Amino acid sequence: MTTVKPMPKLNWPACVGCGYCCIKALCILGEMMVGGLPERMRGSHCPSLYWTGDKYRCRLAEVSELARRELSIDAGCCSGLNSWRNNIKRRTKT
16 A cells, blocks of 8 residues: 655645636646546536635545645645635636
């Protein structure tokens, strides 16, 4: 059995669940999932991303610690261009 090491603590602002990273670009796991869907079923963002009513969450990260670590979920916000952090809402357009 493989033990997943804890993610190192980075000096980034905490993730607030604004959806910026996942809506702007699919991660490699999202690409693999969407790549398997017919063109007509592909949405504007990863099918694992969902809105809870107050923030975005990733289903892959909820069921897989390995996915969570690989995608640096909760490692913090590393995007200096992210203006969504201060306006968390459900996004219909990017």
